[in-house]
Amino acid sequence: xxxxxxxxxxxxxxxxxxxxxxxxxxxxxxxxxxxxxxxxxxxxxxxxxxxxxxxxxxxxxxxxxxxxxxxxxxxxxxxxxxxxxxxxxxxxxxxxxxxxxxxxxxxxxxxxxxxxxxxxxxxxxxxxxxxxxxxxxxxxxxxxxxxxxxxxxxxxxxxxxxxxxxxxxxxxxxxxxxxxxxxxxxxxxxxxxxxxxxxxxxxxxxxxxxxxxxxxxxxxxxxxxxxxxxxxxxxxxxxxxxxxxxxxxxxxxxxxxxxxxxxxxxxxxxxxxxxxxxxxxxxxxxxxxxxxxxxxxxxxxxxxxxxxxxxxxxxxxxxxxxxxxxxxxxxxxxxxxxxxxxxxxxxxxxxxxxxxxxxxxxxxxxxxxxxxxxxxxxxxxxxxxxxxxxxxxxxxxxxxxxxxxxxxxxxxxxxxxxxxxxxxxxxxxxxxxxxxxxxxxxxxxxxxxxxxxxxxxxxxxxxxxxxxxxxxxxxxxxxxxxxxxxxxxxxxxxxxxxxxxxxxxxxx
Ligand SMILES: Nc1ncnc2c1ncn2[C@@H]1O[C@H](COP(=O)(O)OP(=O)(O)O)[C@@H](O)[C@H]1O
Ligand SMILES: [Mg+2]
Numbered sequence: 001x002x003x004x005x006x007x008x009x010x011x012x013x014x015x016x017x018x019x020x021x022x023x024x025x026x027x028x029x030x031x032x033x034x035x036x037x038x039x040x041x042x043x044x045x046x047x048x049x050x051x052x053x054x055x056x057x058x059x060x061x062x063x064x065x066x067x068x069x070x071x072x073x074x075x076x077x078x079x080x081x082x083x084x085x086x087x088x089x090x091x092x093x094x095x096x097x098x099x100x101x102x103x104x105x106x107x108x109x110x111x112x113x114x115x116x117x118x119x120x121x122x123x124x125x126x127x128x129x130x131x132x133x134x135x136x137x138x139x140x141x142x143x144x145x146x147x148x149x150x151x152x153x154x155x156x157x158x159x160x161x162x163x164x165x166x167x168x169x170x171x172x173x174x175x176x177x178x179x180x181x182x183x184x185x186x187x188x189x190x191x192x193x194x195x196x197x198x199x200x201x202x203x204x205x206x207x208x209x210x211x212x213x214x215x216x217x218x219x220x221x222x223x224x225x226x227x228x229x230x231x232x233x234x235x236x237x238x239x240x241x242x243x244x245x246x247x248x249x250x251x252x253x254x255x256x257x258x259x260x261x262x263x264x265x266x267x268x269x270x271x272x273x274x275x276x277x278x279x280x281x282x283x284x285x286x287x288x289x290x291x292x293x294x295x296x297x298x299x300x301x302x303x304x305x306x307x308x309x310x311x312x313x314x315x316x317x318x319x320x321x322x323x324x325x326x327x328x329x330x331x332x333x334x335x336x337x338x339x340x341x342x343x344x345x346x347x348x349x350x351x352x353x354x355x356x357x358x359x360x361x362x363x364x365x366x367x368x369x370x371x372x373x374x375x376x377x378x379x380x381x382x383x384x385x386x387x388x389x390x391x392x393x394x395x396x397x398x399x400x401x402x403x404x405x406x407x408x409x410x411x412x413x414x415x416x417x418x419x420x421x422x423x424x425x426x427x428x429x430x431x432x433x434x435x436x437x438x439x440x441x442x443x444x445x446x447x448x449x450x451x452x453x454x455x456x457x458x459x460x461x462x463x464x465x466x467x468x469x470x471x472x473x474x475x476x477x478x479x480x481x482x483x484x485x486x487x488x489x490x491x492x493x494x495x496x497x498x499x500x501x502x503x504x505x506x507x508x
Contacts, residue, residue, distance in 0.1 A: 001025075003090035003097050006104050006133065007083040008124045009075050010285070012332045013247045015120070015127030017104070019069040020080070022087030027063035033084070035068030040078045048085045050111035055160045057094055064088060074330070076284055079118040082107030082136065085160060095167045103155070104128035105136040113160040121145050121258075122250040125152070126243075136163065142176025143258035144250055147243065150178075181261040187232040191403040192225070195394030199226055202385045202498060204407050207233045208414035209477030210431030212318070212340040212380060214303070216500075217387030219350035223343035226387070227268075227299050230341060232404035233411050234297070236262040241295045244335060248287050248294055251334075265296030271305035279313050280334055281325035290317045291334035303342040304372040311377055314340070318380045321434070337434065340381065345369070354389055382433065382470045384500030414480040432476045437469055444476045449489040457492070461501050471495045 002023045008015035031045050049059055066084055068075050083105040090097040106124055108116040115138035125148035128135045134153035137145050142156025156176045157163040165171035190200060199215065203226055206213040215223045237245060246260045269278060269289045280288030290298055300306060317323045321337035346352040347366035349359050359365035378384070415431070421443060422429050429435055435443055446454065458468055472487075474495040479487045 001091060003087050005083040005087045005100055007080060007106050008104060008127055009073055010120050012334050013123050015124045020083040020087050021067040022091045023065045024060060024062050024091040029061050031064045033066045035071045036074045038076045041075045041080050044081045044084055047081050047109045051085055051109040051113040051160050054113040060092055078108040079106035081109040085109060095164055099167055102134055103136045104133050107138045115159055117141050119253040120251045122147060123247045141258055143179045144255055146176050146178040147260060179259040181259045184263050188229050189232055189404045190229045190407055191401040193222055195390045196222055199387045202383050203230060205477055206383055207411045208481055210339050210433040211382040211474060213383040214381045215343045215385055215387045216346055218354050218389050219345050221387045221389045223387050224301055227341050227343055230297055231266045233408040234264045235412050235415060237264055237295060245295050248291050252287050252292060265293045267293040268299040271302050275310045275313050278310055279323050285327060285332050287334045290323050290336040290338055293338045294335045295337060298338045298340050300342045303344040304369050308372055312374055315376055379464055379466055382474045383498045417480045432473045435473050440469060440472050444472045445486050447486050447488055450487055450492045453489045454492050457496050
């Protein structure tokens with residue numbers, strides 16, 4: 001007899017249904033798994049055998065064959081243990097097979113029959129809900145599964161025995177509840193940064209329009225300090241964004257005790273990060289830092305210290321909002337709509353441009369260091385600003401400092417204006433930085449002086465088409481912060497100056 005249990009395989013954040021077919025029949029005593037299992041799935045055999053034994057069920061002295069269908073879809077991970085175990089139990093009549101058909105099942109088994117948490121339970125729950133099925137997952141993952149749908153039936157047992165008892169009616173498992181992490185109260189505040197008014201303004205503009213930002217300045221100027229304060233002026237995630245972000249976090253196995261959070265992601269990978277760590281992939285298909293930063297911020301400190309190839313692999317996600325990873329025989333993609341914030345010293349020794357400083361290697365110190373960044377990458381950064389060393393006067397007598405709360409209020413207002421504009425036109429974007437090029441004419445109306453000024457500037461600065469579009473998007477944000485609909489000359493002028501065209505030319 002063949003018993004069937006449904007589980008899932010992950011392709012990006014999508015959960016694809018997988019049919020686990022278990023046959024217990026006559027023949028040589030053996031336990032085989034077929035259907036493109038990876039190593040972890042292959043080893044599942046031993047865990048299932050151990051867990052069944054610990055739960056008081058011995059495997060029959062027969063031939064057990066497990067087929068994971070569709071056979072040509074690669075199966076990765078340890079979450080196939082539980083569906084295989086349940087399939088075997090149904091095949092030998094230890095649990096009623098008909099009850100299993102309404103569930104999607106995933107979980108890893110210990111030799112003692114306990115269920116260990118697995119990654120990807122939230123996307124699996126969403127997938128199960130889409131199929132009109134219920135879910136069985138390990139207890140530790142129950143609260144994340146509960147987010148998929150408040151009405152969905154979810155079983156989150158601690159062990160195989162608990163689950164068997166539930167099916168036999170001797171123990172009832174209650175539905176886990178969805179949990180949210182409390183609001184962020186411990187974020188560093190912009191009020192701590194003394195002076196640096198223009199850098200703070202740039203940070204506010206970047207936050208308001210979702211623009212990429214690069215800060216260039218001597219060591220100790222406060223660049224890292226400024227970047228770490230960006231989360232405090234960003235709005236919390238919308239419910240739809242929150243689910244998207246959490247699905248990626250769930251696949252990466254980084255959802256702390258199954259609680260979701262509405263904080264915008266802020267990821268700051270170290271500059272030794274590999275391409276797999278940054279963009280995703282590696283031995284197992286896993287989302288990388290750009291995807292973990294989806295709907296939030298990717299902060300790359302000491303930008304030129306990153307491997308140039310690794311940096312260039314960011315170009316595609318920055319453009320398309322998606323990280324595509326090639327696997328041996330297929331490709332997967334994860335969402336990666338990010339805001340890139342980067343910081344760097346002007347030269348290797350870190351002090352070029354400071355009054356009275358002469359680099360020992362002369363001009364080369366600066367030009368060699370900056371040459372590590374490719375033109376196409378820089379072209380994708382809307383704001384490139386200089387952050388000069390903070391003066392002693394600012395440190396000693398800083399005057400009144402604006403706190404993150406009031407900056408956040410202005411950012412929120414500008415974001416609302418953008419969202420309304422996109423909604424009115426039925427467009428899917430949310431921030432000016434992601435305005436589709438085809439809609440720029442319509443969304444960024446220029447008055448006559450602005451138009452003339454921009455066309456002159458585009459010629460003198462030899463802006464690329466992408467650069468030209470990015471100036472328009474940035475000017476749109478400046479006008480939104482001023483709460484005016486038509487973009488004026490002053491907005492174009494500020495947008496051009498914030499692009500810092502000269503910052504990199506002088507070093508070349
Ligand atoms: N504008 C500032 N206001 C207050 N403290 C500052 C400022 N700039 C730098 N500092 C101090 O200097 C330290 C180093 O700043 P950091 O942000 O790491 O510099 P950078 O990243 O530019 O090299 C900070 O931790 C902070 O204590
Ligand atoms: Mg720093």
